[in-house]
Amino acid sequence: MSMHQWSDYSTGERIKALRGTEITQDALAGMTGLSIATIQAAEQDKRLSLPTLLKITAALGVDTAVTLGQQPPRRSLQQDDRAMLKNLSHAVHDTAAGITHTTAPPPLTDLEKIEKRAWELYWQGRYAEVGTISVPLLRAAAARLHAQPTGEQARAWGLVADAYRLCGYVANLMGMRDLAYAAIGHAQQAAERAGDGLRQALVASGRSWVYLRDARLRDALELAERSATDIEPLFSKATPEQLTVYGAHINFAAVVASRMGNADRASDYLSQSHATGARLGREMRAHGTLFGPVTATTQAVGVNLSLGQAGKALALVNSIHDVTSLSEAAQNRYQLDKALALADAKMWDASLDTLEAAVRAAPHWARHQALPQVIVSKIGRASTVRLRRVAKLIGANPIV
Known part of the structure; x- marks a missing residue:
């Protein structure tokens, strides 16, 4: 790797x-109001005043500390990503402070259609687009809430909670951990005001996911278990919506347990996940989450890989023949898990084939995933022309 x-x-x-x-x-000169000569001098380290530094930094959408080398830029963020995240941050903090910019908010039904579209994009792995949509959605949902008559605000509060959750998910995926914590915190308050137990559980699960990405594994597992227990349904009376949300929670608890190396706990949750999926009988979507029997099986591949059980993971891969019922993002994630299982089995060519196909099918989604670099590093010394090509696709350097 580069040093x-x-x-x-x-x-x-x-x-x-x-x-x-x-x-x-x-x-860049046009974006900053500076001359091209000033930009060239800055890039050549010939001349860079503080005002010039601040203007360039603001135009590029990064922190001054990043430009000065005090902290690295977030991985894979392009200019459009940075601009979107800046707008997302403004929307989250402005809305929480009661600042709204929508004078005539759309009806709730229209906003719910926009929210549905945002979740569709999310499950396609088009996270930058989700962030772009979530900015006006959150602002409009907050304005709609303020316009609702007293006693008729529960539905609007639910929409605000979902909009904050979308913002938090995008921020978490793109490494904006502080923004993710803030958005999830506001989502929790809104879900409580909505009086919707399922929404509150989903927000708790979202916070657990932020904990997971922030390496707070014990906190993540505790919260995932608690939120799953809070909504555990009686199978004989549970609605498909309840089973979908519960199954997603149990699946996530298995993922966290596997990251902690707790095989028994992970296995127990996987058993519950498979039982819930079997009860549903097919993939279902509810409140921005997706779950069913195929999800339960494909997630088990990743869980076993995290536990170091490559043989079990590969056996599961060989038993899975159709994943088209999954969302695009879930299909892509499964392909990465499959590529990793093949790499662990030293099936280098098959692993590279699978990885390259996944990255080429969803390049924008792949930019926000760490697993491709892990797979390339595992294949590492079996360097080939194709390995170099795949490494270039994901912006990694093969070890030779």
């Missing part, structure tokens, strides 16, 4: 790297 650290580069080199191929020097 260069972000701090090893000069400030000018970092500006050029942040500008990337998407923004020309001429375009």
Whole structure:
């Protein structure tokens, strides 16, 4: 792997790297109101005043500390991603402070259609688009809430909770952990005001996921278990919606337990997951989550890989023949788990075939995943021309 650290580069080199191929020097000059000569001087480390630094940093959508090399940029974030996240942050914090910009909010039915579209994009792995939609959705939902008559606000509170949850999910996927915590916290308050037990459980599960990505594994497992227990239904009376949400919670608890290396706990949750999936009989969607028998089986592949049980994972892979009922993002994630299982079994060619197909099928989704780099590093010394090609696709360097 490359030995260069972000701090090893000069400030000018970092500006050029942040500008990337998407923004020309001429375009950056226009965005900052500076001359092209000033931009060129900054990138060549010839001249960079504080006002110029601040203007360039703001235009690039990064923190000054990133430009100065004090902290690295977030992985895989392009200029459009950074601009979207900045708008997302403004929407979350403004709305929480009661600041709304929508004078005539749309009806709840219209906003719920927009929310449905946002979740469809989310399950397609189009996270930047989800973030872009979530900004006006959250602002409009908050405005709609304020316009609702007293005693008729529960539905609007539920919509606000869902909009905050969408914002939190996008922020978490893109490494904006502080924003993810803030959005999930506001979602929790809104879900409580909505008086909807399923929504409250989903928000708790979302917070558990933020904990997982923040390496707070014990907190993640405790919260995942508690939220699953809170909504555990009686199978004889449970609705498909209840089973879908419960199954998703149990599945996630299995994932967290496996990350902690607790095989017995993970196995117990997987058993409950399979039972819930069998009860449903098919893949179902509810409140922005998806679950069913295929989800239960494909998630078990990743759980076994986390536990170091590559043989079990590969056996499951060989038993799975059709994943078209899954969302696009779930299908892509399964393909990465499959590629990792094949790599663990030293089936290098099959692993590379699977990985390359997944990355080419969903390049925008793949940019926000860490697993492709893990797979390439495992294949590592079996370097081939194809390995180099796949490594280039995901922005990694094969070990040779």
